[in-house]
Amino acid sequence: MPLSQFESGAAGKGAIRLEFAPWQLVLLLLLIVYPFGANDFFIVQIGAQSLLLGTVALSLMLLAGYGGIVSLSQMTVAGIAGYMVAILGVDSYNLGLGWPWWVVVPGAILIATLAATLIGMISVRTEGIYTIMITLAIGVAFYYFCNQNYAIFNGFTGFAGLKPPPLFGIDWRSPMPFYYLSMVVAVVAYAVVSYFERTTFGLSLQAIRDNPRRMEALGYNVTVHRVAAHAFAGLIAAIGGVMLVWYNGRISPGTINVGNLINILIIAVIGGIRKPIGAYLGAIVFVLIGNFAIDLIDRERFNMLIGFCFLIIVLFSPDGLLGLWEKFKSMSRREPKDEW
């Protein structure tokens, strides 16, 4: 595949090189023109929601795909960021501290990232499936805690009336601005994660995924790398969480219940957990099924449909839809070779 390369900064040592594949530029263009051909429902409910859920799933993809750490608590981290937006900022019940947005947003992201680091420090002692179990247990424990805690998290009710600050005189809640805000967040997150894959840290993380013992023998601190991966993924999940809370306008324990924790895993796995784009692909499929399951089958049976989709993909294509695509590509590439 031909790559168009862009170099920014001084050439030579230490230059930051950004590489785009043609399909990525086409995709970016499509994302930019998409709102002009869609109604409000498709812009926000489908477009923005897919981009934001995809961003949270991207944080899981980063951990699982590069680090081999399957964490079910990524939605919990996003939820903590969302809760902090409410607790530090302004909500319709006036329960929050009411600080200005430029303190609230970085504060929320910082606290959620710290929480992710803490989760990483707890779960780093375990490996493989144990990590799934412990992160699930942490996520569920936090859900129950929010449900019962009225002093800080306002219990079952949670918070409502959360909206993005009116910056530059634009109402960021209206469809177009919100879509573009989500798009910028998603595209930047995607670009950062794609770039991360080739950084020193990214490469050593992938090496640790493949053979932790050898990396340890080579003198790498496996634990620190894993905790740092949790922190970095937590940062992405936190940004997604702030955006999601603005998207929903409210946050309650329901946002971080087990179903939603697992949905993030489903999204990442359906799309394909080895590549960053898989997270967004999975999110689009997930959101489309969620919105149009009513037309296909009974409204109530959404979970069964998504469950079956997930099961079939896990059973037949461990690399998700991207894996199917790769298979299809290699198959179609092999056949027409005789004709060439």
Add this chain to the structure above:
Amino acid sequence: MREVLKSVKLFLLTVLNGLTLGALYFLVASGFSLVFGLMRNVNLAHGSLYLLGGYIGFDVAESTGSWTLGVAAGFASMAILGVVLQVLIFRRMQGEDLRQTLVSIGISIILADFMLWIWGGDSYQFIIPDALFGAVTIPLLGLKYPAYKLFVLLSAVVIGIGLWLFLNRTRIGMMIRAGVDDRGMLQASGINVNLVFAITFALGAGLAGLAGVIGGSALSLAPGEDLRYLLASLVVVIVGGMGSVTGAAIGAALIGLADQFGLTYSPTYGVIYTFLVMVIVLAVRPTGIMGRK
């Protein structure tokens, strides 16, 4: 003096409640732990098996009028489902832990929706046999305690001892233990590992179903209980150590006690106690109290 007596009573009651809850957790988690220990299979559909077994047991108990038959049905139906899942799905991906876990998540989502479809969102209450109804006065303390809860405690002890005898004194139990320690070696010595796997899975799933009826009679059956018991099983085996029945018993007792003490003495932060127990154990012994590596 009276105040002291009252707080002593409350304390004892909390201990008893904690142990009963622990007994219930043990029934669910021992199967989970056994299946994991042998097959490295984290069956995240284990909670669904608990609830489904409970529902099926409820229907059988309602139509036959016999609670005992309900218990048997809960065990048998889930044991059969366990074998079906093992043979049709999990056997095809042996050794791929992560994929098995993901598949079990898919199964749990489908089962949860299926149960909501069939049994709806109502909660169901079993009719307990007369012999287990009412309260028993515990001698010396003058403490009144529900007979059924004591029965739960007793049945967990009996099943725990039964399980221990099965694992330590029978030939199949020996095979299972050998499989936990070294699966490859067991296979190499000419034992049909697939059969041992199927039996273990049947036993583990059956125990979940049995616990569904026993637990459903102590509390009630409702959507969401599947997750509650899945979480309990997870925490119990993380604390107790994978694949050890004794570990499951210790873990279950600890978690049950932490839960009830939290509920009695600081209601809003009850969950934190459970969580703290887990974090402390992980910090000191990452493989769990009875876990080996």
